[in-house]
Amino acid sequence: MSQWLSGIPLFWGKIIAVVGFIGMIIWTWLRPKAFIMHEAPDTNRWRDLRIWATVCLGIQIILYFIF
């Protein structure tokens, strides 16, 4: 099995990581807004935590794409 695994190109690691990050962004946007904003002091757009998650996961995509 380890021989078979060692044949997988390194590039697949990058693909799995980036697809995982994108999948996670989609998952966060599937959370109901009421749940995300629950007990937020106001309804300002910046308090939507899905935007925060998208930004930090987006930065990860860039980092893993570059390196």
Add this chain to the structure above:
Amino acid sequence: MDIQGIDLFIVIAYLIAIPVFGIYFRKYVKTEEDYFLAGKMLPWWVISMSIIGTNIGAYDYMGSAGGAYRFGIAQANYEWIGAIPAMVLSAMLFVPYYWKAGVYTVPEFLGKRYNMAVRVIEAILWGAFLACVLGVFFWASGLMLNEYLGIPIEVSLLITALIVGIYTITGGLAAVAMTDVVQLLVMFIGGVALSVLGLWTVGGWSGLVNAITPEHPHHFKLFLPLDNPTMPWLGMIFGLAFVLSPAWWCCHQAIIQRTLGARSEWDAKAGMLMASFPKMLIPILVVLPGLLALALNPDLAGADMDKAFPWLIKNLLPAGLAGLVFAAFMAALISSVDSTLNSAATLWTRDIYQRFIVKNASDKHYLNVGRILTFVFVLWAIVFAPVTKKFPGIYVAMQTLLSIFQGPTFAITLLGIYWRRATQWGGLSGLIAGVAISSTLYFGFHWSFLYVAWWSFAGSMIFNVIVSLLTKPEPLEKLEGLVYGLVMKDKEIQDILSRRANGGQ
């Protein structure tokens, strides 16, 4: 490092200012909740900075810089793919349920969701782990004061105990979290100063890359080939990113406790999510110095590679910056020590003392017990610290023990929150089976802990599902507020739970 003049002034000023600042918060402590959960008043920005202060210790500076010297930028995986997705998961899925449940500890949540046996096993494990880690942290702190300020090691240990103990015992989580904010700022100022100076010396980023890549072509790649013994890319993804990292960020008491002290559910989630931004910058403090050391001195070999960071400090820093970087080093250590102390006291008070020794006592009684236990842990750390020198394997053994439990713990917590059909016997059997699998693979077959984590997680999930399906479902009243499907779609339940978590009926 020679500490003289202005450097000495900076270090002493820092060591005095931290406890003075921390002790200010004792006036807010009147109840058990004030002490262990900061009165549920922490705003999101304090939580986020305290989480990172807790997460980054002096060992990260040494170990990560040494790892970067050996393997390059792949070391940053522990701060990026090995943290960020898990922090998002924790903020969006785990933290709101812990917070709504109104618990003080993660084992307490598992006890509510499954049964007392699961709570006790988890509490004993985490309690023992945190207590042992305290000894290691104290020894490291004493050693640093001894090495750089020339103070005898016994006196160094007492100074550490005095600095940390004085505000942790009196001020509880509020003092710990607020001092963590200051410590994180000190860490970043010192760390960035070192990295900027290092980059300047090697001729910027391109100078760094040009100096390293001819001899080390993989040092600027995040994923390393599968034949790498420490960081094979498959292990980094399936072991680290899928299991160990979520287990750490979603189930570690010292990390989660900060969010439980949030002033609202939104602050709890936002605090964890916001922490991912400084976390992304941590490689500048702990990985980049390793690469800079490699560019400037490629001759370190063997165990000396772990001294890449001290080498850089000793050979790069001009007079005046040494005190700042030393203060940053101490800040990393102290912010981990105070959090561990507070979390250990919380676990032992809530999950052991309150559950098995004295039940139904007054709030004041448990507050006093919490303070006494924190003091006892300070004494314990002073006594236990020298033992870690005689048995350096203790820290490795504790980390191994933790990695053996982490996969199964994450598996039962994940299923407990996401799947209402998971029963108490499913959870207990999943935990025990998972630990048995990881012990067998680790000690019997000597697998890498990255692969052990994955398979123990998978095995624990399978056992939990099978046993749950074979046993009687839990009553809905027991699961209310603890399971995803019973909260997400019902705003009324969410409001009731919020009131309950805030102390109302």
